[in-house]
Amino acid sequence: MRRDPVLDVRHLHKSFVLHAVSDRRVAAFSDISFQLTVGEHVALAGMSGAGKSSLLKSIYRTYRADSGEVWLQIHASEYVNMCSLSDAEVSAIRGHEIGYVSQFLRPEPRRGALEIVARSARQRGMSVEDAREAAAAALSRVGIEERLWDVYASVLSGGEKQRVNLAAGTVHPPRLLLLDEPLSALDPDNRERALALIASLTKRGVAVLSIFHDMEAIQRLASRVLVLEKGRLVAEQSPKDLDERLTSAAR
């Protein structure tokens, strides 16, 4: 029995109009369609500039797509089209049904890591005490030691910030999680921890759509790879067939 998709992207188009440059139109991607089901981890691959990040952001509504639909499952067999939701509605489901973990953490200057992750948990409905506990567990999982929990996040290293970001995004995981290069600044040990964490998510049924420039990460985590080239979805492959060039880190 085929399960209902968690995410169904249909004929999604996105371009930018640069008014300062005589209204020039620049396409980010066009006519993208694909689906994701429960517990499936799909990775996007392609040269830089192919449109991977733009696609993720368009799903999350950080970019407004020009046309197409992004159906997201909210309850069992009930859906919303992200493209047609109002801003307030998108605000309401971000962090709850759909989550986004970018590679950057722009922390508030004087919040500690524990507080950042706990707040994420509270936003998803946890009580203050439960949120704190879950945050502590999440931080331990990504290898952030307790002595760093109350340190202002702005003084953490790049890798530490990235791990805090990952912890905040996964502490109470939403139905669909979008990951945009979440391992780029991590050393081997911490990368290992993060990979284990992400793998556990799919086991819990979280649908994940990710971008890694790390071939090994894709092969360990993803069950399918969607290849983008110049904004178009050109191939769908099994991770082990993936051409290394497509995970080039060149930016």
Added chain:
Amino acid sequence: MTNMVEYGRYPVARLAVPEWMLRVEKLGKVYGAHDDEVIASTGPESGTSKSSLNGSIVAAWDVSFEVAAGEALGLVGESGSGKTTVLRCLAGDLSPSVGNARLRTSRGEVAMFDLDSAERRLLRIDTLAVVYQDPAEGLKMNVSAGGNIAEPLTAAGWRSFGKIRARASDLLTRTEVPINRMDDLVRGFSGGMKQRVQIAKALANSPSVVLFDEPTTGLDASVAAGVLDLIRSLLEEHRIAAIVVSHDFSVIEMLTSRCLVMQHGRVVESALTDQLLEDPHHPYTQRLVAAARA
């Protein structure tokens, strides 16, 4: 391609969106005589708020939005955009020319612009508070920090000196003003500290709506960061519906989830804050964001 299951139509879920706390409909403020033609002669297309027909200034026109509890809405634009005019109309410092503003209070829905000045003042005591760019506008400089907070408390009927003092020191602690300065005149405080006292005073009677007008403009960067941080956590803690007016995108980014861009008195774009910063559509917004990112 894996066989994609073709779904004809998905059953659409109804999303539970938090109800609005403040709802503004077609707010307008014009200085001088106006009719449809005068209005049409101003705005982004004309490149001015001042009508070429009769010199009237359309400071704000056709501004509509909603803010829910726990949500912060940004109003961004350059000076002259009308954002401060909108805030002052909601604060009661200016009377609008047209439009409605409805507020949900414990006493039911209130049509703000239909109230007389005494009723507006009562609203300012316990429902709607304002934090001004210039602390001298929101505070009495020759009164102590505690005394400034005592004002809204006594206006709300607090009559116990001990309780007033306890509440004032609690608020000052939350806004990180040293308690040993509670009895010092506010005049002697630094800019950042004055803003903190203003915020403490604004929160005195637990308002459900707070308006912030350029809350950190004029403060040093590190001081501003601390104040913004404080505002953000207080808004979240108390589930306040907030409107943040600023020309500074970093303030908008820090505090708000949605925002409106204003130019020459009109709203030119309305979007989620992260979308506005990463995918601005209107030419003016693109210029503003590009300048901010430079």
Added chain:
Amino acid sequence: MTTINELIDISPSDELLDEFAKREIRRAILSAVAIPGYQVPFGSREMPVARGWGSGGLQVTLAVVHATDCVKVIDQGDDDGVNAVNLRRLITSSTGASETSVAAEATIVQSRHRIPEDGLDDKSILVLQVPVPEPLRGVERDMRELARMHAEADYSRMWVSLYEDKVRNGLITQTTGYPCHVNGRYVVATTPIPRWDIPRLHDSSFLTLFGAGREKRIYAIPPRTEVKPLTFDDVPFEVERADGARCSLCNSDDAFLVSLPNSPVWMCSDTDWCRRRRELTR
């Protein structure tokens, strides 16, 4: 064209206030009594006493006095002060009313500083001379804003100044002119009486009229009116007290006492009361 000499030559009539003036002042008094604590503006006339010396109290007295009245005038509680003597003479000579120093005999008592210790009843009118009728003067200067504050019963700035006073001095230090809430509505300045006399205004048997000549305001506290000194619930209103002080003349310690500067000697402020006390104990 009128010349300076002609102006000097204008001889005053026997009456200090003409009938039109009296009528206007009486209307103002009636308004004041009808709205306890509300400051009624009135057209303050030229009086033979300079502004700041009781011209307002004098006009109020002249508007209500009749030849059948008996008038007592005190200054600091003393009938024999120069000012009191002057005013009493002006009133009685222009109206034919009789005079007394015994409060119980008087139907009208005009005072600059005290309420007599006893003797006032429901037939008495107390007229107080008020230098500054506006209780909010210390916290606001703008006339329109003052009018708004009274109109909207917005006294929060008054409360702030009481808070600041308590914080700075440990207690609320205002001695004369202590602000009071009248009839649950208006806040008044109780100048010129000391704190000691304030409880006597509450639920009194007599009518109190306040006249401010220079500021051109009249206000009133009718009999049986609630008068509450403004203070915090947990800061009790205290009257002046000097421990162990007794009047050196009549030995009482339950009247308002005053002393000469740098002197340990206390005496009753109300001289008439003191005299009668001494007569009783002789």
